[in-house]
Amino acid sequence: MTDNSEPVEHIEVLSEPLPNGLLWQPSIGEETSTLMERLRIELDDEARQRIQESAVLTLGRCTPPAQQGSTTGLVLGQIQSGKTMSFTTVAALARDNGYRIVIVITGISVPLLKQSVGRLRQHLGIDSGNRGWRHIPIEHASAPDIQRITDALDEWTDPEVPPRERRTLLITVLKQHRNLIRLTEALRQINLQDVPTLIIDDEADQASLNTKVLNADQSTTYMRILELRDAVPRHTFLQYTATPQALLLINIINTLSPKFNHVLETGQGYRGGEEFFNPAGRIIREIPAAELSTPQQPLQEPPPTFFEALRLFFIGVSAGYCQGNVMQSNRTMMIHPSQLTNSHVLFSHWVEQTKVAWDQLLSLPNGNADKEELLEEFRHSAADLRATEPSLPSDNELLGTNLKFAIRRTPVQVLNRRSGTTPQVDCGAEYGQILIGGNVLDRGFTVKGLTVTYMPRALGTGTADTLQQRGRFFGYRAPDFGLCRVFLPGDVALAFQNYVEHERDLRDQLRAFERVGTPLPEWPRQFILDPSLKPTRDSLIDIPYLWGTIGDSWIYTRSPHVTADSVAINVRVINDFCRNLTFQQDQGHAERTEHQKHLVATGLNLQNVLSELLMRLQFRSIEDSQRLIATFSLLQRIVEQDRGTTATVYLMSSRRNRERTVDSDDRLGGKESILFQGANPKADPARGIREGSIYPGDDAIRASTGVTVQIHTLKIKREINGHSEDVAENVPAIAVYIPTGLARPILIQPQGGAIHAS
Structure with missing residues (x-):
């Protein structure tokens, strides 16, 4: 922002209703607009528009700047x-709309703090003269300058200071208890009762939560964060993370349990788990168990996959030299053996040793047998990369001088705290770089130009959020994705594959819940997760969870009649879908009633049933939306794994109205308000009558293979004071059956909204 920019001091009032979940409508002012202009050199129009719209949806869920109170929100990225x-x-938009303080809690180490603060200052224009911000950094052994804080805040209430001259405080603080208490003690000396504040907790599931909850105690950093929040009466606490499991599973009465959520969408160039762990891809390589170091059998020499990974990386670096792409970019290899620093030293020695040996061999005269053997290995590596990156230069270009440059010029840097402080990465020094480390290369660390990852690290306890944070290979990798290779132990690769399904289900559910706009504490805590993974650290969770299954049972709408507009839409969707199908009368006993005779269409493509029917239906009940969206998300993954998966669709009672009475909660599903018709006749052993000999019951009306969808048409009634009252008729309801072979395990925690059996 330039010096003459003017923060907007009003909340824009629109004639249209606010989107679900928004408390107010933030206005795009000069600070946000100028930021978007600054980002033109990094992002295209679509990306900048997406980021701006997302910021509006985030800030609009926060406590309005003109209102008292505080709240907590989750912002979920990848x-x-x-x-x-x-x-x-969001910070720029907050300034535009009258927030006077933005506090960013970021990084549990100084390098991570500097990384985040550097980006903030750059993009907000602070480093280039934007004086609309006053940056107050809270660093080791430094107390904040209270006078500088109060001077900036006084400008907001001084009528003689033009609005454009009022400064917003940007306070950045390391997520460490001593730094947090220094900030809190300073803020307690200032009257902040009427000061709208935004607190952003970067990587909010790390270090912020209470690790002593099982002992009825409070961990230090958690306590300091609560104290900071108490010192700022009027604020929103925004929790940013890519791994929200802990935040969602802590007790919903906890102050840090989020009250709303916003799901961030990635841009076109992002490559995450679904791309890296695509079964049809060639990116993931297994490190055999024999090549993994253990305390019982430590490695004595570099394993074959280590050399393979190095060759692939150096071919990629050589390609950059061939194409002249080395000035403003990087190609990086990451070696992540374990958290033990001795292993970092060992791998560093192996890399340096290999570089020297290969450089010497490549400097030998052409025709030398050892040189030709090495070049042949590099040719195999080039052919490997060419399968995913067809534009790779020819072997003649790759394997000459540029390959020697790639090997000689690429520095090796060990990143750990062995010497007391973590070294900084100088990405500008060389085009190629090899980084070796453990936990420093986990959460929050951004690796520029990462193409090859070698991670011979054990799965450990199999904690899902910890595992995912090791995935530094994810990111905006599209330009170099064909050069990417990730070497992992087999069990770790499988765990990442399982996480892909879990992450997608979680994001789909939270995205659907966000659209409805209901407070997040009402979200039922249940999501797909393989039992081989724990969602998060046990020390954070005081409400036990259990395991169940989605599939191998019926999932159906409980409240199909909630709004007339959704009923009308669903009738139209079903009519459009059925119009193009051929239905036949199902087979059954001659004595069935008309309501026990159905029309059936078999052998349908599940993808078409999903896209043309299920995904177009509307569910206005929170329970229906949450349960069915999760089911449809699972069906979509089933289709992606096998596009030949079939579905069978039944029109129950040939679309005649069937009377059903809802319970006191206005839903189907109780003993007296079941969707399904039971078996006919009932069993009577004394008379030799077998249950269901004429009609087996609705729940038995399903195909022997594939997915089954039942479409019911209901006349809804309600019991009031002993009398039956008509509510609605011609109401569509659906039921979906996923067979055992396609079922998935789910984690269930008994808190949040009601969780009902299928």
Whole structure:
């Protein structure tokens, strides 16, 4: 922002109703507009528009700047997907709309703090003269300058200071208890009762939560964050993370349990788990168990996959030299053996040793047998990369001088705290770089130009959020994706594959819940997760969870009649879908009633049933939306794994109205308000009558293979004071059956909204 920019001091009032979940409508002012202009050199129009719209949806869920009170919100991104850019834009928008303080809690180490603060200052224009912000950094052994804080805040209430001259405080603080208490003690000395404040907790599931909850105690950093919030009466606490499991599973009465959520969408160039772990891809390579170091059998020499990974990386670096792409970019290899620093030293020695040996061999005269053997191995690596990156230069270009440059010029840097402080990465020094480390290369660390990852690290406890944070290979990798290779132990690769399904289900559910706009505490805590993974650290969770299954049972709408407009839409969707199908009378006993005779269409493509029927239906009940969206998301993954999966669709009672009475909660599903008609006749052993000999019951009306969808047409009634009252008729309801072979395990925690059996 330039010096003469003017923060907007009003909330824009629109004639149209607010989107679900928004408390107010933030206005795009000069700060946000100028930020978007600044980002033109990094992002295209679509990306900037997406980021700006997302910021509006985020800030609009926060406590309005003109109101008292505080709240907590979750902003869910993905690994290296642009979360920092998101909260930078939210901060700019907050300034436009009268927030006077923006506090960013970021990084549990100084390098991570500097990384985030550097980006904030750059993109907000602070480093280039934007004086609309006053930056107050809270660093080790430094107390904040209270006078500088109060001077900036006084400008907001001084009528003689033009609005354009009023400064917003940007306070950045390391997520460490001593730094947090220094900030809190300073803020307690200032009257902040009427000061709208935004607190952003970057990587909010790390270090912020209470690790002593099972002991009825409070961990230090958690306590300091609560104290900071208490010192700022009028604020929103925004939790940014890509791994929300802990935040969603802590007790919903906890102050840090989010009350609303916003799901960030990635841009076109993002490559995440679905792309890296696509079964049809060639990106993931297994490190055999024999090549993994263990305390019982430590490695004595570099394993074959290590050399393979190095060759692939150096071919990629050589390609950059061939194409002249080395000035403003990087190609990086990451080696992540374990958290033990001795292993970092060992791998560093192996890399340096290999570089020297290969450089010497490549400097030998042409025709030398050892040189030709090495070149042949590099040719195999080039052919491997060419399968996913057809534009790779020819072997003649790759394997000459540029390959020697790639090997000689690529530095090796060990990143750990062995010497007391973590070294900084100088990405500008060389085009190629090899980074070796452990936990430093986990959460929050951004790796520029990462193409090859070698991670011979054990799965450990199999904690889902910890595992995912190791995925530094995820990110905006589209330009170099064909050069990417990730080497993992087999069990770790399988765990990542399982996480892909879990992440997609979680994001789909939260995205659907966000659209409805209901408070997040009402979200039923249940999501797909393979039992081989734990969702998060046990020390954070005081409400036990259990395991169940989605599939191998019927899932159906409980409240299909909630709104007349959704009923009308669903009738139209079903009519459009059925118009193009051929239905036949199902087979059954001659004595069935008309309501027990159905029309059936078999052998349908599940993808078409999903896209033309199920995904177009509208569910206005929170319970229906949450349960069915999760089911449809699972069906979509089933289709992606096998596009030949079939579905069978039944028109129950040939679309005649069937009377059903809803319970006191206005829903189907109780003993007296079941959707399904039971078996006919009932069993009577004394008379030799077998249950269901004429009609087996609705729940038995399903295909022997594939997915079954039942479409019911209902006349809804309600019991009031002993009398039956008509509510609606011609109401569509659906039931979906996923067979055992397609079922998925789910985690269930008994808190949040009602969780009902299928």
